[in-house]
Structures are given as structure tokens and as C-alpha cells.
Amino acid sequence: MQLFPMTAKGIESRRRGQVLVGPIDLTLDGTGACVVVGPNGAGKTTLLRLLHGTARLSAGQINWACPTDEARHHQGFVFQRPVMLRRTVLQNLIYPLRLRGVPLAQARDRARDWAARVGLADMLDRAAPVLSGGEQQKLALARALISEPKVLFLDEPCAALDGRATREIEEILTHAKSTGTRLILSTHDMGQARRLADQVLFLLGGRIHESGPAETFFNRPETPQARAFLRGDIVE
Template identity: 65%
Template sequence: MSDLFPLTVRDAVASRQGKRLVGPVNLDLSGQGACVVLGPNGSGKTTLLRLLHGIARLNKGQITWSCPKAEAQRRQAFVFQHPVMLRRSVLDNLAYPLLLRGVPRKSAQTEAAKMAERIGVSQMLDRPARVLSGGERQKVSLGRALICKPDLLFLDEPSASLDGRATREIEDILQSAKSAGTALILATHDMGQARRLADRVVFLLGGQVHEEGTATDFFARPKTQEAAAFLKGDIVEC
């Protein structure tokens, strides 16, 4: 477990134009394995991830890491649902985070080539990243996030709109990262994916933590009627 954790969230609230999106949220995360954030559309999953990562404004409350905030942010990465590719090759997209950290270009490109092999895009290093398929773009986005070896990776719907094969390839990369010690906090609407990846589940409803616990307990023995209904596929209103 990284000394980035535990992560402590106390009475966290995020609002926009007077509308509360999330909160108050109280949460303690250990950083072991993968924590999957579940909930119906509009429950605040994306906003919570953005709050924890520091790219959404915290209106009230506190989010505390076990190291200084600047260091914590340096040791994290975020993969968005719709990845943005730079106007350059796959190789240069993968190398870019290392260049930002002052790594010499040749060394950065060498590491980028290794990452491309790891994520299965080594045959397209010279291809413009913006012409890739959705699954290929997401793999490059994952590689770009992982190349600096973060202790924690946030993922917002990492395989939304992808077919089964691409989803499996994304999950293989995530399982490999988790096995190597990278903590994962991800939001997903894919219940199968949640069951395959989760070690812990946070179930959001109406912007608040409605239920939280181990994946084994949550999927087998949900504590609330709302969580049980959600797992059955029933409509659960926020």
C-alpha cells in the first residue's frame, strides 16, 4: 500500500450554480486494489472522482491525503471517458508525460515504446493518434496515464461505448496495473466490469454515499433496498 493512503473525505460538497452535485460525502479509502464507484445516472460518480483528484472545486468539507496535497496530485493520474489525443503520433502521445517531467526525449521515447508493447499498440507507433479507433485511443490514454508509474489511477467509465473485445483489453491492462501495485478508483455503469475488477464498492445515490463495503459483501448481500434494486437492474431514482 502506498503512503499516499489512507484517503479521508469529510463532509465534502461540490455545487455548481447553486445546485448541489455531490455531498456531503464522508469516506475512508485504504488504496488497496480497485474501488469501484457505482450508482444510477446523475448520482454524482464523475463529480466525486474529479473532487478526489482535485480537478473539481470543493465547496465545503475536506479531502485529506497521507502526504502533502501537491505530492499526492503528482502521484496520481486520471483517464477520462472520452480521451483527448494530442496532434502527434502514438509514440509521442505516450512519451508526452515524461517530457513534461524533464525526461530527455530519447529516453522518453524508449519508455513510450515499452509502454506501447505493454498495452498492445506497438504496431502503430508512427500513426497519428487522432485517427485511432475508440478502443485504441483508450489504450493509448491508459498507457499515457501509467507511464509515470502513478500510485493511484482514476478512471471515469474507461470502456464506455467499446465493444467486448476492446473492453476485455482495457480490463487486462487495468488488472496488470493493479497487480503491479497501482490503486484504482473507477466509475462504471458496466455491472459485469464492476464485478470483475472491484475489491471495494462505493454506491452513490443522490450525490451521497448510500452504501460502501467490500465487493464480495456488496454484490452478495446489499444492505439497502436501493442497492439491491440497482443490482437487479431496476430503475433507482436519485
């Protein structure tokens, strides 16, 4: 089943008459990590939600290489603040598999395997809401990846984490990318963007101001605004 290419044509998001994002034209293929960067308020989160389908389009259209419902079945989304079910770590991991009809015994085995992969093997019976921020984010990632999505959206996945937790999360994402999961993520951390990105979208004022291969964007940005942003200057 083929999801990509994904094309967005003239997409916009408006609220109370104000344009938050758009108009945007965008085509994405199915490999590597696309990192969305830009100043606060540029529209990074809204763009991810539009592409994933959790925010309503005010204009334009998004087309996948397969029917939209089928495409969304093969996607995952990890929020900046992890959403934890009020259940144990094991039950959080089993839940998405059971929704897809995986038998309980098989779901338990896969849940234990993924808990071990992300360093939560000793916490299976712990209530998810009492985990630390880094542990919750690892659980959220494992819960998203356990269903083997073809594309995973992530909104600032390491925004509130310390260096060790960030490194652990990046290792999980790098492995997911290497096994064929398409990553589309936003981050304010330019170090993280450099480490993970194959492609960069630079948003400014709700529109894509510059895009291209990561190596080109970080080493030879085309516009004064992109150069200023990479220097850490305030860009409006």
C-alpha cells in the first residue's frame, strides 16, 4: 500500500477571519525525516495537524497516493505534551493494537517488546500518568510506533526534556527512520534539526518561506530571513 507522494495544494487554516497558515503548496515523498522549523507563531503545529487531518482545512486540499481514510490508518501523531491513558504502561501499549484487532496475547508480547526497546521494561505495571516527562514521551513514541505506521508526525517531541531524555528520544526516531517510517516533525532545537533532518521546511508568517535538503538549508540558506533565523536573530 502506497501513501506517498502526498500533495497539498493551496491549503489554509483560518480562525475568526485570521489566516493562521497558508496558502501552502507542498509535495512530500516517503523517505527520511522532514523537519519543520520557524519562529514561535509561524504555524508549525497547525501545519502538522492539517497534514495529519486533526485540524480542518479552511481552503485547499491534501491528497495521498491512496484514499485519505486508508492513509490516516497508517499514520501516527505524537504531541508535545504526551497524552497518557489512565492505565498502566503495558495497557497503554496494548491499546492501539487491540483497536486494530490484534489478539490479546500477541498484543501483550508486542507491548513488552516495545517497552524494552524504549527502556520501560521495568515499568510495565506502573501507571502511565505518574511517569516522568521523558518516560511519558518514550511511552508515547512506543505507542505510536507499535502499530508500524508508515508516517509519524511529531510536534516538538523533546521540547520539555533534558539532554539525556532528548538523546534517547532521538535514538528511537533515528531507528524508526532507518526502518522506513517517514518522520514529519517540528522542533525549535536547531541542533536536533541538524541531527535528524533530511529535508527542512522553514515557516514564516504561516507560509513556507524556504524549503529543501537539510544540508543546503543549514549551510547555504537562500534568503536573508533564513540566515537570520539560523543565527538566532529575531525574525518576524
